[in-house]
Amino acid sequence: MASHHAPRRRRAVRRIQAAGAGAATGLLITGLLATPARAQDDTGGPIGTTAGKAGDARYEPGPCPKTPEPVAALEGARCGTLTVPENRTRPGGRTIKLGVAIVAAVTANPKPDPIVWLAGGPGDDAVGEAKMAIDGGLNRDRDVIFMSQRGTYSADPELLCPNIDEFNARAVGLVYDAPSTERLHVEATKACRDKLAGRGIDLSAYNDTESAADYADLRAALGIKEWNLFGISYGTHLALVSMRQHPEGLRSVGIDGILPPSRAGSALTWSSARQGFDGLFKACADQPACNKRYPGLPATFDRLVRQLEAKPVTTTVTLPGSPKPVKVVLDGGALVNWMTSATHVAPQVPLALDELAHGKPQRIARQWAGGKLSPQAMGRVAHGLGYGIFCSEWTPYESQEQALRGGREAFPSYPRSVQAQAPQLTFLRPDCAAWNVPAAPRSIRDVTRGDIPTLAISGGFDSQTGADNGPYVARTLSKAKVVTVPYEPHVVFASSRCAQEITVSFFDNPTAPKTGCLRGLKSPRFEVGP
Numbered sequence: 001m002a003s004h005h006a007p008r009r010r011r012a013v014r015r016i017q018a019a020g021a022g023a024a025t026g027l028l029i030t031g032l033l034a035t036p037a038r039a040q041d042d043t044g045g046p047i048g049t050t051a052g053k054a055g056d057a058r059y060e061p062g063p064c065p066k067t068p069e070p071v072a073a074l075e076g077a078r079c080g081t082l083t084v085p086e087n088r089t090r091p092g093g094r095t096i097k098l099g100v101a102i103v104a105a106v107t108a109n110p111k112p113d114p115i116v117w118l119a120g121g122p123g124d125d126a127v128g129e130a131k132m133a134i135d136g137g138l139n140r141d142r143d144v145i146f147m148s149q150r151g152t153y154s155a156d157p158e159l160l161c162p163n164i165d166e167f168n169a170r171a172v173g174l175v176y177d178a179p180s181t182e183r184l185h186v187e188a189t190k191a192c193r194d195k196l197a198g199r200g201i202d203l204s205a206y207n208d209t210e211s212a213a214d215y216a217d218l219r220a221a222l223g224i225k226e227w228n229l230f231g232i233s234y235g236t237h238l239a240l241v242s243m244r245q246h247p248e249g250l251r252s253v254g255i256d257g258i259l260p261p262s263r264a265g266s267a268l269t270w271s272s273a274r275q276g277f278d279g280l281f282k283a284c285a286d287q288p289a290c291n292k293r294y295p296g297l298p299a300t301f302d303r304l305v306r307q308l309e310a311k312p313v314t315t316t317v318t319l320p321g322s323p324k325p326v327k328v329v330l331d332g333g334a335l336v337n338w339m340t341s342a343t344h345v346a347p348q349v350p351l352a353l354d355e356l357a358h359g360k361p362q363r364i365a366r367q368w369a370g371g372k373l374s375p376q377a378m379g380r381v382a383h384g385l386g387y388g389i390f391c392s393e394w395t396p397y398e399s400q401e402q403a404l405r406g407g408r409e410a411f412p413s414y415p416r417s418v419q420a421q422a423p424q425l426t427f428l429r430p431d432c433a434a435w436n437v438p439a440a441p442r443s444i445r446d447v448t449r450g451d452i453p454t455l456a457i458s459g460g461f462d463s464q465t466g467a468d469n470g471p472y473v474a475r476t477l478s479k480a481k482v483v484t485v486p487y488e489p490h491v492v493f494a495s496s497r498c499a500q501e502i503t504v505s506f507f508d509n510p511t512a513p514k515t516g517c518l519r520g521l522k523s524p525r526f527e528v529g530p
Helices: 128-135 162-173 177-196 208-221 234-245 264-285 288-293 299-310 332-357 362-373 383-397 400-410 430-435 469-474 496-508 516-520
Strands: 052-054 057-061 078-085 095-103 115-118 145-149 226-230 250-256 313-319 322-330 455-459 481-486
Touching: 052 208, 057 208, 078 208, 078 332, 095 128, 095 208, 115 128, 115 208, 115 234, 128 145, 128 430, 145 208, 162 177, 162 322, 162 362, 177 383, 177 430, 208 234, 226 234, 226 496, 234 250, 250 469, 250 496, 264 288, 264 299, 264 332, 299 332, 313 362, 322 332, 332 362, 332 469, 383 430, 455 469, 469 481, 481 496, 496 516
Parallel strands: 115 145, 115 226, 226 250, 250 455, 455 481
Antiparallel strands: 052 057, 057 078, 078 095, 095 145, 313 322
16 A cells, blocks of 8 residues: 655555556457466466366466556566456356466576465556566566456456546645545545446455455466465555465465555554654664754654644646646645655655755655656556445444544644544545445454464555554464564565565575575665755
């Protein structure tokens, strides 16, 4: 899960906030050539090159899933389509198609158990994240499987609503948490719902239970005896559900940027923000030059949130690739949400806050607007899947009072209007009233228990899914290894070579991942202004 407003070393993962979807429909694009045989299915052929069935699901080799731009990592991938029931509780109903791409291992003698990549969001397409996985060396010894989660960009149907992305772009010029902004926000959400429902899509079927079943069916249809899961951000939520509902065939599970289903909701985003902010501020205080130039940074940030909420600042900025000025309004809620993403560009944060405190909001305004108006924020995220999960699995099991208490406990000095809108989940409750899907069974909130070897890895600057979620999930996973990579933001695999080494070593030996690289890590050098 991730917000997406500041530039970062990668596009993290709502995402927990209505973020960007795609406009195109359909599933498949130009096919790619098959690679030489690698890991094998139970017929003896390379995984993904033969058709297979699993109950009502069937896999067919074929063209590769579409992506917004060409992905070099997918050149030579073995591809196909998994067809599954849209709603498994309604036998004989409509079916949906999910794109599959399998990237071969680099080694000539790959291990037999591939790794399955579970994307962030909810609403990101795993196929579009192939570059991140392959750049991180995940396919060194194993094939890596990417499947478009139901509803995402390369699935059919896709549950994309560009009107929400367009509203988010316009909203940079509105007061972030004003009642008038809420009304427009909910109108955009309802228009999205009405459009999807008008296409005959069963919105209640886009959730973790159905998605976990899709992946279980894919393993069986591909003839794979055993595989590994690696989830980032929201993908950790799906991984933990899969471990409970479909533990069969799971050799090991890696989770990075951890979002436990039993805790997911507004209060969790507040505590995560607190942890990430505190980690960054402490790193500045521990660095003599930063501490001397920006003493008392937490107090400065706290004061700015209160001041901007009382009197928002309006400015204009220009963004790369467009000469047209963009109006930006910064209030307290906007600043908190900017900061949630800005931990991805941590070295700039103290300077940016100091500039803001001295009447220069342009740096923060440019980052805040740039994330929402960038091409990557438009037409790519499956809002229908996101709301399907938020509104059936989260809001039914977290009261408004519990959500508000999370804000009060994490940031007691913030104005109530800021505390009322959790970071990354602004207006979620009225959005869910408009989305109107049934609550999932309460068991969706159960903790995950068991002895599947698990790597629970987090970043010390993660302000979207706090590092304390690692020890939390490990309490009930007897073979869990908890790792916190210091000075790193949300989804450490995307930004840290050390995290990549630890992750790959974990899949080689789930009982003893190599963590020695942690000892040499140092804080980033913060930018210091005049």
